[in-house]
Amino acid sequence: MVTGGAGFIGSHLVERLLEDGHQVICYDNLDDWYSGKRKNIARRLENPEFEIKENSILDIDALRSSLEDVDTVFHEAAQPGIPVSVKNPLKTFTVNVNGTLNVLLASLDAGVRKVVYASSSSVYGNGVPRPTPEDCETRPISPYGISKLVTEGLCRAIREMHGLRIVAMRYFTVFGPRQRPDMAIRKFADLMSSGKPAVIFGDGEQTRDFTFISDVVDANILAMERSSADGEMINIGRGNSITVNEVVAKLREHFPDAPGPVYEGIKKEDVDHTLADNSKARKLLGWEPKVSFDDGLREFVDWFRSSRP
Numbered sequence: 301m302v303t304g305g306a307g308f309i310g311s312h313l314v315e316r317l318l319e320d321g322h323q324v325i326c327y328d329n330l331d332d333w334y335s336g337k338r339k340n341i342a343r344r345l346e347n348p349e350f351e352i353k354e355n356s357i358l359d360i361d362a363l364r365s366s367l368e369d370v371d372t373v374f375h376e377a378a379q380p381g382i383p384v385s386v387k388n389p390l391k392t393f394t395v396n397v398n399g400t401l402n403v404l405l406a407s408l409d410a411g412v413r414k415v416v417y418a419s420s421s422s423v424y425g426n427g428v429p430r431p432t433p434e435d436c437e438t439r440p441i442s443p444y445g446i447s448k449l450v451t452e453g454l455c456r457a458i459r460e461m462h463g464l465r466i467v468a469m470r471y472f473t474v475f476g477p478r479q480r481p482d483m484a485i486r487k488f489a490d491l492m493s494s495g496k497p498a499v500i501f502g503d504g505e506q507t508r509d510f511t512f513i514s515d516v517v518d519a520n521i522l523a524m525e526r527s528s529a530d531g532e533m534i535n536i537g538r539g540n541s542i543t544v545n546e547v548v549a550k551l552r553e554h555f556p557d558a559p560g561p562v563y564e565g566i567k568k569e570d571v572d573h574t575l576a577d578n579s580k581a582r583k584l585l586g587w588e589p590k591v592s593f594d595d596g597l598r599e600f601v602d603w604f605r606s607s608r609p
């Protein structure tokens with residue numbers, strides 16, 4: 301089962317699992333926070349090995365009945381996004397914390413073999429060493445980051461109390477085709493493709509460890525197949541960061557008619573820098589990121605162009 305399987309990351313995971321010959325349940329309430337999710341999974345609906353359960357993770361009974369005979373749960377469903385967590389922290393906490401608790405408890409009841417949980421680099425906050433190892437102090441600065449840290453704690457407690465096998469993957473800014481419309485690269489492309497300037501918050505010298513979607517999917521598959529990472533929190537990041545200014549400069553090569561960026565005030569809830577120490581993922585999962593930022597950006601732009609009217 302992929303919870304949130306109609307979203308950006310979940311829909312790619314669904315696709316790979318089907319390609320690999322698995323039966324897949326997509327459990328997703330197609331939350332209307334942004335549109336286009338039905339399109340993300342439209343082609344899968346013809347596949348007899350695919351089933352969609354259009355339900356909320358806040359409904360534990362629906363989860364329990366959907367989880368019968370499920371081997372692995374990839375738990376991607378969430379209210380993602382840092383700004384939205386500042387505007388509506390209650391929704392972020394309800395979906396991310398209560399919803400995850402439901403997924404864990406229902407998985408336990410149903411005898412699920414393993415849960416692979418989508419956590420985030422947002423658990424770290426500012427002032428951590430770079431590259432950032434998993435065992436450094438976590439001081440999230442946004443309600444979103446806090447919700448992800450709380451759920452990691454729930455994962456740990458449920459594993460220790462009940463023995464459920466859980467791996468928490470701390471994704472670093474994921475990008476690629478079907479990227480969420482609220483995320484920076486997609487927002488820049490939306491503006492620049494229509495001849496408007498990208499809007500950068502702050503001076504643009506903040507850095508992000510952008511990680512391509514297929515590498516994130518690889519990490520999930522490895523976490524399902526191998527037991528060496530069970531019970532662990534693992535960074536899934538390319539281990540290479542670039543500035544937001546550089547991102548916009550690279551996008552301008554694809555959208556040469558776009559004007560230069562404009563700058564607005566910094567957002568306090570955004571961390572300054574992210575950079576993963578990915579040695580644990582390499583060691584325990586045998587994972588290695590394969591897609592460079594430039595190649596990933598090209599794939600993103602190809603998708604972006606083809607998906608527009």
Ligand SMILES: NC(=O)c1ccc[n+]([C@@H]2O[C@H](COP(=O)([O-])OP(=O)(O)OC[C@H]3O[C@@H](n4cnc5c(N)ncnc54)[C@H](O)[C@@H]3O)[C@@H](O)[C@H]2O)c1
Pocket residue numbers: 303304305306307308309310327328329330331332337355356357358375376377378379380381395399418419420421470471472473474475480
């Ligand atoms: N995209 C990133 O860069 C990134 C980075 C770190 C962590 N994550 C985490 O990865 C996961 C997937 O992120 P994404 O970028 O694909 O987001 P997304 O919004 O595209 O996908 C989330 C999916 O969850 C579904 N959902 C929301 N509330 C639900 C509910 N109550 N019940 C059932 N389904 C519900 C949505 O409809 C959506 O399809 C999230 O847990 C997110 O916090 C993402």
